[in-house]
Amino acid sequence: MFRTLIMKEITETVLDLRFVVATLLCVVLIPLGMYVSREDYEQRLAAYQRERDTYRQRYGTPEPPVTGQEEAQGFRPPSVLSIFASGLDPFLPDKVATSYLGLFRTFKEAGAGSPQSLLFGKADLLFNVTFIVSLIALVFTFNCVSGEREKGTLRLMIANSMPRSRILLSKIAGKYVALLVPFTLSILIALLVLGGSRSVSIGSLQVWPAFLLILLATLLFLLSMICLGICVSTFTRHSTGSIVLLFLVWTMFLFGVPKVSPMLAEILHPAESASVIDFTKRMTRDEIEREFERTERDTIDVRWKAELEAVLSKREEGARQIIAIQSSGREVTVDDPETNARLRELAARYVPEKARLATEYQTRIAAELKRIEEDYQNNRTVQFFAAMNLARLSPVSCYTYLVSGLCATGVTEPDNFVANARRFQGQMEQIFYGKAIWRLGRLQGFVKEFDRYKPPPFPDMIYHYPDLKEALQVHGPDLLLLGLFDVLFFSLAFMRFNRYDVR
């Protein structure tokens, strides 16, 4: 009996105009989107390889003699999985340049693609599923309860002493299978399109496990959309009412919740922008430095100057200059050997004292800056998770988070880039910057085993994308939530359907 019911649902859907339209949309848009994303990836990959090779050839080994200030560049290879979901990829920096000061800089090439595609966005698999296939799922299901009531067939079925749960289940299964037919077909064609590429191999270890997971997430997501459609249908008595409600729900899930939640999070947990934090940091540093200068002048310089003036009773106007010269580590010699000895003795007393003070203030600056940065990071993390959790009210956002996370283009990727850049900077410091000896902003020389005429070649940046395990660790809740949404919409539909007035 159950089988008959399912078969009836499937035939009904397949024979409908909607099925033809859906198949057409899927078969055209998904493979086309895959083709474009593949081309785009190949171009980005070629650009990356060329840039890296050019850099290797030209600057791979620094020109001897090195000055200790050379910068090394690291390039971010495009993630192969970005074919499925470009996510944040267009906004991420492409390369990083290390610096001997310990602060790396990131670069982003201005988008050089066609302005039309920038304006209208990419049509990758993620977009096609969230916009087109989800809409198709809702269009398939919106009238399957209210429409049958209108036609009177629902009453007939119930009159045949058919349990309502079975009717509902058969509807879900039938519609789901009918939806999966065009989707699977178009995915297969898209895979063929992808397999035609020289630089992407579907069988590679990088691609297929992630692809399978993406498929699993997509299946879960589509199931939740089917359940949602049936649920909407049980809330109304007329199919026109269903379509209107569906329109509201779809718009809310697709546009409302995902776009509103970052703003809401910002209002609930305000965090300053990065530029404001930079400004605060600079202000704090300036303030402490000024305080340092004042303290130095008032506590050390005053005494030193007084003693100096006592020593060189005739040339008192030179005291300040002598302090400045001796502080920077150079010698001051006057004609008189006795005065010379006195000067040296004073310098030996006061210079270390000044150095101590400087170190003390430097640690204070470092601590303050670290505190500000930590505060900022904390605020940002709180805001970040608030936005994420709010957005998770919609299955569309869960799905987007999960797929973009699996494709290494998700919301955590900017942080991952910074981590990679930091690692590269650390590597450079070990190999190169750490070998130079600096004192008061001047290069003093290099450590013994380092030959500045034979510098080692700079390392390549090994960019590490999160693997599946790491991605699942972050986005596991999303997968779980998708499952929960399935259950929630199903049980809602079941509850409503059980109380549905079939007359």
Place this chain on the structure above:
Amino acid sequence: MLRILVTKEIADAILDLRFVITTLLCLVLIPLGMYVSRRDYERRLDAYRREHQQYRQRYGTGVEIYTEAQGLRPPPVLSIFGSGVDPFLPDKMTTARSGLWRTIKQPSTDNPHSLLFGKADLLSNVVFVLSLAAMILTFNSISGERESGTLALMIAGAVPRSRILLSKIVGNYVALLIPFTLSMLIALVVLDLSPDVSILSREVWPAFLVIVAVAFLFLLGMVCLGLCLSALTRHPMNSIVLALFVWAVLILGVPKVSPMLAGVLCPIESAGVHDLTRRLVAEDIDREMIEERESLREKCFQEYGAPEQDMRTTSPGTEAGRRAKKMFEERFALVEQRFERRLAEELGRIDQDYARRRQVQFSLATELSRISPICSYTYVVCGLCGTGTSASDDFTANAQRYQDQVKQAVYDKVIIRRWRSLQSYHYADGFDLSKAVLPEMKYTYPTVAQALQAGWPDVLVLVLFDALFCALAFLGLNRYDVR
């Protein structure tokens, strides 16, 4: 009679659940989107101002010979209404003495969530939400009335069909404009609360009026389209399926497919390949020059009968060698000039060719995408907001202008003469490096008149779409079987 019909349509639409939901959506999404876009703009403006001020403080007066002046692009205030390609445009450029200015784009991933889900500016709200609302409001206004039997009654009442259609268009249009206008008013209040944006400023209000007018035109097109689809089907269920299909194709299909199709029809190599071609040409010419240099050197030294070993040293030992070297240097300077000219010509030719083919592809993509009124609407609005498809060309023009300005103010005032490895600097009269002030970059966005000049085909296309859909609906209704 028409008045009664229109009133009936309006009352019909307003009393429906659809109207409530549309109003709700509009009232929530449009003001909220405006608020977010405004905040985003304020933040970008703040960052711009701070950077500008800092740059001025540090490099206010006094320049160096090789100084690189920075020009910053202020965020366009109208990008609040349509952000378009703004997030992809470079933020600043640095001039260079060599004339090769560079653009700089700062990666900004401050708020990854909103980047992932896209912006909710006015443009996207109108394009996605309101156009769908227009379809939903109208999909059953003919096929639904047929099913409920009222259409047959109306026709029996000797009301001309054209009048019925007109009343339906007007009624539904008004019903759609009520929530839109209401939410726009609230959005304007939200916008005006900002300390950085004033609606009444000369920059904002003319453009805003045009944007609203174009939105009205666009929505009229969508209402006519919904009616047209309703007149083409006999059951409301089929109408809605057709409406959603057409909507998906017009909004998601055409805009995204047309750049790809243009790429397939008029393929051009990527910027990287173009770069490589340039480099290869430059290397070829360089190699030729080296060959000619060597043959010239040999010729000169043979002419003077200088010994072989003089050819390889920088200071020849014999008199003949010295004279040969002098001769060679004089002749080589001419050869070098010739090659430099040739290199510039070749590269210019390649660049021009590439730019021309790119232009062909882009205009093909534009023409193809105009099949959908949504694309025309997007082009007009983004063009008005200074964030359209020509924004990157505008940036290039602005950058070039600034480069010329700096060249005039600084680079041209110092002439560098090179003699072998020595350089000497000659300053123009009254020019003092330490007192010179770098000019400011005056970034100009296209004015409303300019944007309309560029965007009038799109406005025309929108009007044509209105007329087309209206005519189609009329044709469909005239032949409609009302039983």
